[in-house]
Amino acid sequence: MTESRPHTLFSFGTLMDEKVQTTLFGRAVPTAPASLAGHTTRPLPITDPAVIAASGLDVHLILERKTGAAVEGAVLHLTDQDLAAADAYEVDDYARRRVVLTSGESTWAYLDAKPLRPARRIVIVGDSIAYGRCDPQGGWAGRLAAAHIAGNETEHRVFNLAVPGSTLTDVSEQTPALLGPRLPDTLLVAAGINDSALPLAVTQTHVDGSAPARLADRLGSLAATALDHNARLVVAGPTWIDEARTHDYEGLRFTQARALDLRASLRAWCEGNHVDFLDMWEPLREKSELLVDGLHPTPEGHKAVHRHLNALSR
Structure with a gap:
């Protein structure tokens, strides 16, 4: 049986909510405060009923680039299964990509799926x-x-x-x-x-x-x-x-x-x-x-x- 690999994921929105984590992962996952420099956020309307039911919100946040700004959030420590569940939860407007946190750590984050739209x-x-x-x-x-x-x-x-x-x-x-x-x-x-x-x-x-x-x-x-x-x-x-x-x-x-x-x-x-x-x-x-x-x-x-x-x- 293949052993699950550890993953880290920067969250700045609903994935930090323990109720959402329990719905997706079956438990609250280990987290630590983190910051992502060079970014800000903007609201994103959500229409997927399953995502709205899990988060309780019909507007989520999505990252935008902005020099001199920073987004505060948390790093989630996930298994392969957890990461797959997070991918399934995020709507098509998001794409999982690598970013570098203010700490210098490389991690996953969900960015705008249209790659040049948030660019500066x-x-x-x-x-x-x-x-x-x-x-x-x-x-x-x-x-x-x-x-x-x-x-x-x-x-x-x-x-x-x-x-x-x-x-x-x-x-x-x-x-x-x-x-x-x-x-x-x-x-x-x-x-x-x-x-x-x-x-x-x-x-x-x-x-x-x-x-x-x-x-x-x-x-x-x-x-x-x-x-x-x-x-x-x-x-x-x-x-x-x-x-x-x-x-x-x-x-x-x-x-x-x-x-x-x-x-x-x-x-x-x-x-x-x-x-x-x-x-x-x-x-x-x-x-x-x-x-x-x-x-x-x-x-x-x-x-x-x-x-x-x-x-x-x-």
């Missing part, structure tokens, strides 16, 4: 598509920045640090040194198409079998980097490509099969590690007219990607 200071890293190549308006990232900053010019910031040609290896090596002065609360990694590229001399049957492990290692490094800054890691997957038009691109070739493998691997890693995954494939799928060269979106293509991203994350 966003750092974007990635490749030429995130950089905005082929679009004088800065691509989907430029449009995201304009809308985000317009929402609160005083507190909102977006730093687009994407570099054309970058892979996840490049991004994982370069990002740690870039975050400190920008004080991010959100690290948006555009895991682009370069991670699926093959040199022209390599055939599909000779693909490096260590690639999935290497991908997981790079993402794990980025997750650790984000957590070091108490920032939320958000991974944006690759956009659709028109394989018939990509041909030889600077000694590399791109295929839909490889791009789809990358997309699936990113999604699986994110789901397994409780990290937000934003699927960017659909807005350009089968719309070759929205691609300049089969790979890079046109300005209209970037607009379509931004609309899709906005719907997923806000």
